[in-house]
Amino acid sequence: MSVDTPTQPSATGDNARPAGPRAASLRRRRTRPARRRRFSRKTYVGFGLLAFFILMAIFGPIAAPYDPSAAVGPSLVGPSSAHLLGTTQNSQDVLSQLLVGARTTLLVGFLAGLIATALSIVFGVTAGYLGGWGDESLSLVANLFLVIPALPLLIVLTSYLPGAGPLTTAVVISATGWAWGARVLRAQTLSIRNRDYIVAAKISGERTWRIVLFEILPNEAAVVASSFLFTVLFAILTQVALDFLGLVNVSGSWTWGTMLYWAQNDQALSVGAWWWFVPPGLAVALVGTGLALANFGLDELIDPRLRSAGLTRRSDAKLVRQGFTVVHRRPDAAATAHAPTGGGFTEVRLRANGNGRSEPVAATIGGAPEADAHLASQAADSAEVDTQAGAGNPTGVRADAVPQRQRDDAASEGRLG
Amino acid sequence: MRYLLRRLAFYIVTAWAALTINFALPRLIPGNAVQAALDKFQGQFSPGVEKALALQFGTNTKASLLTQYWHYWSQLFQGNLGVSTSEYPTHVSTIISKALPWTIALVGISSVISFTLGTLLGILIAWRRGGRLDALLPISTFLSAVPYFWLGLILVTVFGVSLHWLPFFQGYGQGVTLGLNWAFIGSAIAHGVLPAITIILSSIAGWMVGMRNMMVTTLSEDYVMVAQAKGLSDRRVMFTYAARNAILPNLAGFALQLGFVVAGSLLTEIIFSYPGIGVTLLNAVTSKDYPLMQGIFLVITLVVLVANFAADLLYVLLDPRTRQEA
Numbered sequence: 001m002s003v004d005t006p007t008q009p010s011a012t013g014d015n016a017r018p019a020g021p022r023a024a025s026l027r028r029r030r031t032r033p034a035r036r037r038r039f040s041r042k043t044y045v046g047f048g049l050l051a052f053f054i055l056m057a058i059f060g061p062i063a064a065p066y067d068p069s070a071a072v073g074p075s076l077v078g079p080s081s082a083h084l085l086g087t088t089q090n091s092q093d094v095l096s097q098l099l100v101g102a103r104t105t106l107l108v109g110f111l112a113g114l115i116a117t118a119l120s121i122v123f124g125v126t127a128g129y130l131g132g133w134g135d136e137s138l139s140l141v142a143n144l145f146l147v148i149p150a151l152p153l154l155i156v157l158t159s160y161l162p163g164a165g166p167l168t169t170a171v172v173i174s175a176t177g178w179a180w181g182a183r184v185l186r187a188q189t190l191s192i193r194n195r196d197y198i199v200a201a202k203i204s205g206e207r208t209w210r211i212v213l214f215e216i217l218p219n220e221a222a223v224v225a226s227s228f229l230f231t232v233l234f235a236i237l238t239q240v241a242l243d244f245l246g247l248v249n250v251s252g253s254w255t256w257g258t259m260l261y262w263a264q265n266d267q268a269l270s271v272g273a274w275w276w277f278v279p280p281g282l283a284v285a286l287v288g289t290g291l292a293l294a295n296f297g298l299d300e301l302i303d304p305r306l307r308s309a310g311l312t313r314r315s316d317a318k319l320v321r322q323g324f325t326v327v328h329r330r331p332d333a334a335a336t337a338h339a340p341t342g343g344g345f346t347e348v349r350l351r352a353n354g355n356g357r358s359e360p361v362a363a364t365i366g367g368a369p370e371a372d373a374h375l376a377s378q379a380a381d382s383a384e385v386d387t388q389a390g391a392g393n394p395t396g397v398r399a400d401a402v403p404q405r406q407r408d409d410a411a412s413e414g415r416l417g
Numbered sequence: 418m419r420y421l422l423r424r425l426a427f428y429i430v431t432a433w434a435a436l437t438i439n440f441a442l443p444r445l446i447p448g449n450a451v452q453a454a455l456d457k458f459q460g461q462f463s464p465g466v467e468k469a470l471a472l473q474f475g476t477n478t479k480a481s482l483l484t485q486y487w488h489y490w491s492q493l494f495q496g497n498l499g500v501s502t503s504e505y506p507t508h509v510s511t512i513i514s515k516a517l518p519w520t521i522a523l524v525g526i527s528s529v530i531s532f533t534l535g536t537l538l539g540i541l542i543a544w545r546r547g548g549r550l551d552a553l554l555p556i557s558t559f560l561s562a563v564p565y566f567w568l569g570l571i572l573v574t575v576f577g578v579s580l581h582w583l584p585f586f587q588g589y590g591q592g593v594t595l596g597l598n599w600a601f602i603g604s605a606i607a608h609g610v611l612p613a614i615t616i617i618l619s620s621i622a623g624w625m626v627g628m629r630n631m632m633v634t635t636l637s638e639d640y641v642m643v644a645q646a647k648g649l650s651d652r653r654v655m656f657t658y659a660a661r662n663a664i665l666p667n668l669a670g671f672a673l674q675l676g677f678v679v680a681g682s683l684l685t686e687i688i689f690s691y692p693g694i695g696v697t698l699l700n701a702v703t704s705k706d707y708p709l710m711q712g713i714f715l716v717i718t719l720v721v722l723v724a725n726f727a728a729d730l731l732y733v734l735l736d737p738r739t740r741q742e743a
Contacts, residue, residue: 042555136427143431143725144438149717151680152698156442156710159702180677187669222630234677237564241684244566245699260567269574281567288562292626293555 040300046293053287057106060099068097068254078275086275089266094259098279101254106287108170108239108255113232115174120181120227125220127182128189129212139186145179151238158247166255169248173235180234181227188223192216222298229295233288240284256280420739424729428722435718439711440489443474444482466500473499474707498712503704509712512697517716520693523609524682527616528675535621536667539628540660543636554626561622565681569615569688576611584608612682612689620678624667631663638662665736668728675724679717 066072071091078086085094127138153176161168192198193216201215217224242248243257244264263269263277462470472480472488480488492499498509542550560568576582589604635641636659644654683695690696694713701709733739 045555140427140431140434143427144434146721149679149714149721150677151683152714152717155698155702156714159705159710160443183669184666187666233562237562238680240564241566241680244564244684245687247702264570269570269578274574277567277570281564281570284567285559285563289555289559292558292562296554296558 040297042293043297043300046290046295046297049286049290050294053102053106053283053290056099056102058103060102064093064096064099066093066096068092068100076271076273076276078273085279086273088262088276089268089273090262094276094279097254097259098256098283101256101259101280102283104166104253104255105236105239105257105284108166108173109232109236109287111167111170112174112177112235112239113228115171116178116231116235117181117224117228119174119178120185120231121217121224123178124182124185125189125212125217128186129193129208129216131190131193135186139183142179142182142186145176146183150176150234151241154238154242155245155247158242166253169239169242170235173238174231177231177234177238181224181231184227185220185223188220189216192219225298226295229291233291236284236287240280256284421730421733424726428726432719432722435722436493436715439714439718440486443707443711462500462502462505466506469499470502470708473711493715498715499708501701501706501709503701503706503709509709512709513694513712513716516692516694516697519691520679520682520686520695521720523612523686523691523693524616524675524678526609527613527682528620528678530613531617531621531678532624532667534617535624536628536660536664538621539625539667540632540655540663542625542629543632543663544655546633554629557622557625560618561620561626563619564684565615565619566684566688568619569612569685572611572615573688583611608689608691612685612691615685615688616678616682619681620674623674628663628667631666632659635659635663661735665732668732668735675721679721 069092072093073083073087073091075091076087076089077083080086083093083095085098087093088097123138123142127135127142130138150173154172157172158169198211198215201211206215239255240257240260243255244260246261246265248258257280259280260277263273263280268274268276469492472485473492496510498513501507501509501512504512538550538553542548542553577584584604584607589601589608638659641654641659644658649658682693683698685691686693686695687699694717698710698713700706701713
């Protein structure tokens, strides 16, 4: 919420749209010059890492200098010019194994992530929005997949299905990995469902599918993205774990997991062959880091409040955490964001639970002259500060009855700003 | 109260369904791996045990599915999980009750530490956004992406094999008697440090980043501004107003995350040869001990359900809206 222009909502009850200063401030915000840097540096690092490993997955098998299964040199030697990452006990080239293994590892991860995220959106958002018995039955399904711990289930499943291929692995992993995302999305949908702008959309007659797709889902984009990230991460880690335990066909296909399996099996640890077991684990960790950092970037793009780039000034950071959007005016370069108190205007959403219905009411504190503050009697009886935790103390906050139009503005600003 | 009863009923239904799936699994998978595994032990079991196993897995039996199902449940309520085939004639419940305390202690303690520490760090990072603590974010990101067992391997290499700082093999030292004596407790704690660090390091980032993101969103809410405008102390605003609301998604995630932590700890245990459920499960799988596998499944499932309910209790305590909606 911008506070660079102190405004005073009229409390007299007329229906005129709040004029002048507020509108001007909105306009100024729109014409403000674009940010110089859209993303923070870590976002670029994340996308860079991802791009690097995706290229590795595509071209790795072609670029591999040796056949990963063939004995091509001396046994157990460290990095050299002939073998950049050294060799295994069976004289295989570690670098070639790493390059060839990238494809299967990433393919399984992304495939499982895509399937699982699609499932979690369908189940989670539907459950959260429907409520009632629809919610109960869908949540039951999600919970079933949740309470059956994924890794033991996968371990047992693979013990039933000897020699499962990468595709089977991806499908099985996604079948066990979607429930968490669904649960998070359901919770998010539940909290969004009763928000004022959704209520407004319902009252104005928007169709259900439109509300779900255009009002709710975009506000959950960050959650969906992070759910996708964590599912891909989960899938890669799970697959590596299964391979490491030797529960899949370890001798045929090269993945980072089977590399670790052979390293562990051939005592790479005790002979100190770090070049053998460090690279595959590090590669997994770096792919995960790339996914997570890219996800931060997505978050920041979707929700500007999460941006910490450019918040170099301490005063700015302080203001931002108090909920202000800091606007630096062009002519004078100094920070001119106004102090939050002392004549400033602050809006509070109050919730009047008159007939069990919540209704947004705007209130002014701080700068409001005593005479202006009058409480609509109905709201006053049941008005509570909507701290959502019940921790708020209503005393000291004066509520004003404000025209409907202005209430909507206040509500949408407070929620979406 | 009504809300909690509803949740309880819900968990009972979920438990029933999960256990039924547990029952159906060996019967649904094609190829009959169970039959093959049991055939290897032909003649080694007493006739009673053989009949019980046949009923438990639906192999070699003419009993109807309903009879098998009834048998499954009556055995469960008697606490009888069958007989282990690899460690015949030990009961599955005996093996699990020996392994479970180790896992629960290890996972429980390290999860609580990880959750508390991660949440507090998340609050602080969000509060001092743009400050020096932000540097923790990329580091934690890296740590959360590291495979549990690989981190375990590295820790073993550095602190166990190279530096000899900490023991890294099994749950307690040799020559220490199991029981409530200081030598055992000290040895168990020393042996638990490296596995616990592995689990904490791998799981802390999730709590931290999740809490930080929720906190950032919550801090920009109007009521936080009101609280500051009223002149409340920073601490009160940070914990009572912002964190109390921001922690809800993290808390909802706690019980669920526990499932992942259990999975991760299974792998960690295998690296450290820790005498918990993870090693037992791996042994059961490699020796095709299906009764033991099913028993471990069941126990982990029930523990995760109980943890879910506990998180619901806390949720109700923290969020009055759940009490209203009921």
